Amino acid sequence: MRTTTALRLIDAQPKKAWTVRLTAAGLDGADLATMDMLGEQPRHVAARQSLVREGDPAETVYVLLDGWAARVKSFADGRRQSTALLLPGDVCNLDALYVGCHDYTVLALTACRVAAVSRQQLGSLAASSPNVAVALGWFACVENAIATEWLACIGRRSARQHLAHLLCELQLRMDAVGLAEADGFLLPLTQEEMADAMGLTAVHVNRTVQSLRGEGLIKLDAHHLRILDWPGLQRVAGFHPGYLHLDGIRPLA
Amino acid sequence: MRTTTALRLIDAQPKKAWTVRLTAAGLDGADLATMDMLGEQPRHVAARQSLVREGDPAETVYVLLDGWAARVKSFADGRRQSTALLLPGDVCNLDALYVGCHDYTVLALTACRVAAVSRQQLGSLAASSPNVAVALGWFACVENAIATEWLACIGRRSARQHLAHLLCELQLRMDAVGLAEADGFLLPLTQEEMADAMGLTAVHVNRTVQSLRGEGLIKLDAHHLRILDWPGLQRVAGFHPGYLHLDGIRPLA
DNA sequence: CGAAGTGTTGAAGGGTTTCAAGCATAGTGG
DNA sequence: CCACTATGCTTGAAACCCTTCAACACTTCG
Numbered sequence: 001m002r003t004t005t006a007l008r009l010i011d012a013q014p015k016k017a018w019t020v021r022l023t024a025a026g027l028d029g030a031d032l033a034t035m036d037m038l039g040e041q042p043r044h045v046a047a048r049q050s051l052v053r054e055g056d057p058a059e060t061v062y063v064l065l066d067g068w069a070a071r072v073k074s075f076a077d078g079r080r081q082s083t084a085l086l087l088p089g090d091v092c093n094l095d096a097l098y099v100g101c102h103d104y105t106v107l108a109l110t111a112c113r114v115a116a117v118s119r120q121q122l123g124s125l126a127a128s129s130p131n132v133a134v135a136l137g138w139f140a141c142v143e144n145a146i147a148t149e150w151l152a153c154i155g156r157r158s159a160r161q162h163l164a165h166l167l168c169e170l171q172l173r174m175d176a177v178g179l180a181e182a183d184g185f186l187l188p189l190t191q192e193e194m195a196d197a198m199g200l201t202a203v204h205v206n207r208t209v210q211s212l213r214g215e216g217l218i219k220l221d222a223h224h225l226r227i228l229d230w231p232g233l234q235r236v237a238g239f240h241p242g243y244l245h246l247d248g249i250r251p252l253a
Numbered sequence: 254m255r256t257t258t259a260l261r262l263i264d265a266q267p268k269k270a271w272t273v274r275l276t277a278a279g280l281d282g283a284d285l286a287t288m289d290m291l292g293e294q295p296r297h298v299a300a301r302q303s304l305v306r307e308g309d310p311a312e313t314v315y316v317l318l319d320g321w322a323a324r325v326k327s328f329a330d331g332r333r334q335s336t337a338l339l340l341p342g343d344v345c346n347l348d349a350l351y352v353g354c355h356d357y358t359v360l361a362l363t364a365c366r367v368a369a370v371s372r373q374q375l376g377s378l379a380a381s382s383p384n385v386a387v388a389l390g391w392f393a394c395v396e397n398a399i400a401t402e403w404l405a406c407i408g409r410r411s412a413r414q415h416l417a418h419l420l421c422e423l424q425l426r427m428d429a430v431g432l433a434e435a436d437g438f439l440l441p442l443t444q445e446e447m448a449d450a451m452g453l454t455a456v457h458v459n460r461t462v463q464s465l466r467g468e469g470l471i472k473l474d475a476h477h478l479r480i481l482d483w484p485g486l487q488r489v490a491g492f493h494p495g496y497l498h499l500d501g502i503r504p505l506a
Numbered sequence: 507c508g509a510a511g512t513g514t515t516g517a518a519g520g521g522t523t524t525c526a527a528g529c530a531t532a533g534t535g536g
Numbered sequence: 537c538c539a540c541t542a543t544g545c546t547t548g549a550a551a552c553c554c555t556t557c558a559a560c561a562c563t564t565c566g
Contacts, residue, residue, distance in 0.1 A: 058503075073405045075491065081408040083401035095394045098387075100503045103398060103496040123505035126387065133386035134351075134379065140393035141348045145356060147400040148336035152326045154407045155334040155452025159522075190544065199408025204522055206546060238328065243356040250311075250353045252376035412554075443512065457554055459514060 015065055017089030017177035018115070024176075024248035025135035034125065035132065039063060039115025051092060051106040051114065058096035060116050064088055067112030068188050071104045072196065082197040083147065085170070085189075089177045091139055097123055110188045138249045145243045154199045157238070159208045162198050164237035167218065169244065171227060176246055184219075184226035212236075268318055270342030270430035271368070277429075277501035278388035287378065288385065292316060292368025304345060304359040304367065311349035313369050317341055320365030321441050324357045325449065335450040336400065338423070338442075342430045344392050350376055363441045391502045398496045407452045410491070412461045415451050417490035420471065422497065424480060429499055437472075437479035465489075 015036060022035050042065055045051055051062055051069065069086040071093075083104060086092055092106045096119050126133040146169070153162045170187065174180035191209065192202040200208075212218045217233045219226040227233055268289060275288050295318055298304055304315055304322065322339040324346075336357060339345055345359045349372050379386040399422070406415045423440065427433035444462065445455040453461075465471045470486045472479040480486055 071401070073401070075405075075409060079409045081405040083404045095397065097505070098391045098394045098502050099398075099498055100500075101495070104401065120505070123387075126390075127383040127505065130380040130383070130386060133383060133390070134376075137379075137386070137390050137393060138351045140390060140397060141351045144393060144397050144400060145348065145352075147397060147404065148324070148326070148357065151336045151400065151403055151407060151452075152328075152334040154404065156328060156332045192544080199404075201523060202544090203524080203546090207522095210546085242354070245352055247353075249351050252350070252373070252380065445512080454555060455512090456514090456556080460554095463514085 015115070017087070017179070018063055018065060020177050021089040021139075022135065024246075025138045026249040026251065027131060027135050031129055031131045031135075034129075035135070038121070038125075039117045042113045042115050045108045045112040045114060047108055047110050047112075049108050051108060051112075052096075052102050052104075054103060054105045055101055057101050058093065058099055058119065060118055061094065061096045061122050062092040062106070063115040063117065064090050064092055065113045065115055068109040069112055070107050070109055070193065070197065072107050073104050080196045081199060082193070083150075084143065085197055087170075087173055087177065088179060091143075094136065094139055094143070097126075097136070109193060134252065135249070142245050145245060149243045159198070159200055159204055160211055161237055162200075163194070163205065163208045164212060164217070164233050165239050166194070166198060167225065167227065168234055168237050168239040168241075171225075172241055172244055172246060176244075183228070183230070184224065186223060187220070187225040188223050268368070270340070270432070271316055271318060273430050274342040274392075275388065277499075278391045279502040279504065280384060280388050284382055284384045284388075287382075288388070291374070291378075292370045295366045295368050298361045298365045298367060300361055300363050300365075302361050304361060304365075305349075305355050305357075307356060307358045308354055310354050311346065311352055311372065313371055314347065314349045314375050315345040315359070316368040316370065317343050317345055318366040318368055321362040322365055323360050323362055323446065323450065325360050326357050333449045334452060335446070336403075337396065338450055340423075340426055340430065341432060344396075347389065347392055347396070350379075350389070362446060387505065388502070395498050398498060402496045412451070412453055412457055413464055414490055415453075416447070416458070416461045417465060417470070417486050418492050419447070419451060420478065420480065421487055421490050421492040421494075424478075425494055425497055425499060429497075436481075436483070437477065439476060440473070440478040441476050 019032070019036055022032050027035060052058070054074065064086050066088050069092060070082045071084040071086065073081050073083060086106070092114065093102060096102070126136055149169075153165050157165060171180055171185060174185045179185060189197075191205045195202045195205045198205065209220055212233075213220065217227070217229050217236065219228055233239075272285070272289055275285055280288060305311070307327065317339050319341050322345060323335045324337040324339065326334050326336060339359070345367065346355060349355070379389055402422075406418050410418060424433055424438060427438045432438060442450075444458045448455045448458045451458065462473055465486075466473065470480070470482050470489065472481055486492075
């Protein structure tokens with residue numbers, strides 16, 4: 001089923017999500033066209049495969065075009081912590097531009113389609129077009145805002161609040177790239193993958209899902225999430241969408 | 254005492270830490286000189302004062318020249334989570350370049366000296382010099398790496414491991430800007446501030462400090478940290494310094 | 507001297523984990 | 537078509553890490 005739903009996503013519009021994100025980053029005209037054309041011949045990655053691995057030399061920047069992925073940090077004893085959930089339009093490993101090797105693994109959670117861009121190509125593009133360089137800074141900034149909000153979630157929110165917050169965030173991020181309905185979206189994560197993202201155990205995620213379900217806030221069945229009470233879910237989460245910066249980059253001028 | 258130790262820091266070399274960081278970001282020659290000159294007439298900020306506040310319009314980028322600060326997210330019920338500890342040489346709010354208003358507060362933990370740079374000034378500098386734009390991307394990337402390692406700390410490490418990890422990180426970051434001795438440094442944080450950074454309570458931080466002390470790993474007294482067993486502390490923490498990217502930016506060429 | 511901030515300690519409580527088992531579903535191969 | 541297996545979801549009970557609440561010692565400062 002995991003595979004089935006993912007395959008459906010893959011046949012969606014070619015790069016719509018990526019175009020949306022580039023526009024939000026302030027690009028238009030020639031810059032937008034150039035960035036949009038990067039990485040012709042998209043690569044397909046099967047679910048459960050890793051796109052880059054912790055310790056790998058960083059040579060290629062990947063843009064997620066379809067499917068879900070996660071950045072994961074693994075411990076020697078098998079514990080794992082996801083540090084980001086990647087949706088269509090997200091850059092999987094922007095730091096490949098700046099560092100020698102990655103300190104995380106990018107794991108495909110569903111079958112994915114990605115655009116692969118060499119760091120030289122993207123780097124010289126950024127060096128020649130200030131708008132592109134600024135757009136890359138914007139992407140890094142938004143990633144940072146999400147990561148730090150996650151810090152607040154893991155550090156100071158209860159499991160209930162945290163799960164509600166995560167669902168609110170994903171609803172808005174999916175909506176921003178045209179992949180959400182008004183009251184829900186296809187959530188391909190297993191409860192174990194949600195647990196890795198929230199710093200909890202799968203067992204406790206299960207109980208927490210049931211808690212939100214029991215209060216009539218959400219319906220989550222066969223990976224289809226329906227938000228039954230959007231204001232209520234936001235209230236439980238203490239969710240304020242500002243950190244997502246959905247209104248796009250602020251012009252420098 | 255808090256004030257006393259901070260004042261001592263303030264009279265150190267003018268901008269050494271900032272210069273070190275700019276060099277690590279790959280700047281030299283005219284670019285380095287220009288960035289180093291930014292924000293003449295440094296501003297002084299008293300301990301406990303906030304440099305920028307959650308919700309403030311973002312007009313100025315601040316570079317920390319001396320003292321310690323933290324980015325903090327506050328909840329309605331008084332809980333707080335620090336999302337970053339800022340040391341001399343760190344940029345306090347790089348996202349002021351890209352977004353309209355901040356989603357965090359920057360709080361001076363000691364008396365601080367900062368360079369204030371208008372976003373127009375820094376923005377036009379970045380637009381005119383690709384090297385500067387890349388350097389800003391580098392800063393964002395390192396911040397991201399630290400924030401995501403913190404996610405792993407809060408999410409999957411025990412309090413003991415987490416505290417040990419934080420101390421290892423701070424030792425190396427302080428050392429990178431010439432502010433650490435071989436076996437320790439001046440740690441001006443209260444246990445409550447450490448708790449905010451680690452997503453714990455002050456009471457439990459206290460017990461955790463004593464645990465590390467009891468095993469002969471550290472000595473922490475009157476804000477002076479001495480690391481008695483560096484390999485041991487790293488082992489307890491599961492600390493691998495790669496994520497700090499202390500070797501500096503990787504050349505794009 | 508009193509007040510405020512910080513570090514410390516004890517006891518009780520709770521949120522989450524751990525361990526274990528059972529159930530449902532999808533895919534596989536005979 | 538039916539075992540058979542693998543994966544994911546669900547539930548229960550016990551244990552544990554951390555929190556909460558409370559009190560006290562110590563220092564600094566007005």
